Amino acid sequence: MKIIAIDKVDKKKVEMEGAHGAWKQLPLGSSDGAPVYSFRVFTVEQGGNTPFHSHPYEHMNFIIEGQGVIVDETGDERSVKAGDFVLVNPGEKHQYKNISTDKVFRMICGVPKEFE
C-alpha cells in the first residue's frame, strides 16, 4: 500500500512542444508497482495549456481544481471545471487550456502505465 499527498510529489515542467506553463507529477505509477494504470497530475498555470495532440492511448481525467476548456478534434472548446470527469479516447486530438486569470487548473490524467 502506498499513500502520498499530492503536495509531497515532485513536480517537473512539461517540456513537450506545444505545452506552456504546464507541470507534471506522478503520484502513482510503475515504480510503485502499479500493475496496469498510472495516475499523473498536471497543473496548468493561468493562461497555460497542454499540447494539442493525439496518441494511441486514452486519457482518463478528473479535474481537481480550477476551470478550463478542453479543445476537441474539431477545434471546439468545451468547458471543464473541478469535479468533472473526462474520457479522451485513443487517437482523439485534445488540448487543455486554463482560462482563469487568477487560479491554477489541476487534473488527474490516468494512462496505461507503459505511457506514464
Add this chain to the structure above:
Amino acid sequence: MKIIAIDKVDKKKVEMEGAHGAWKQLPLGSSDGAPVYSFRVFTVEQGGNTPFHSHPYEHMNFIIEGQGVIVDETGDERSVKAGDFVLVNPGEKHQYKNISTDKVFRMICGVPKEFE
C-alpha cells in the same frame, strides 16, 4: 470524448456485505468505451465504511473530499484526507472508514474495467 460532472452521475447504495453508508457512482467505465480502466466514485457517509476485504486486482484511489482512515492488512489504521493518492495492491486487505462526524468522505477508485 465524454465529459460528465460528478453530480450528474447516478448513485447506488453499496449492498456488499460489510459495507455501511457507502454509495457508488461510475462516471467513466466500459459502457463509455473506456479501453482499460474504470473510474468509480465512492461516497461514505459520516461513520460509514467500505468492506474489509481483498480481491485479485488493485485499487488506485484519490481522495476528493473529507477525512478518513484506511485499514491495512495488519488492522492498522492510516489517515487519509482530500488530496491524497492511495495504491492498494492486488490481494491486499483494506477498508476505508469515514471518521468525520459532520462531513462525507469521497474518493475515486480506479480498477481494471473487468472489475468495475
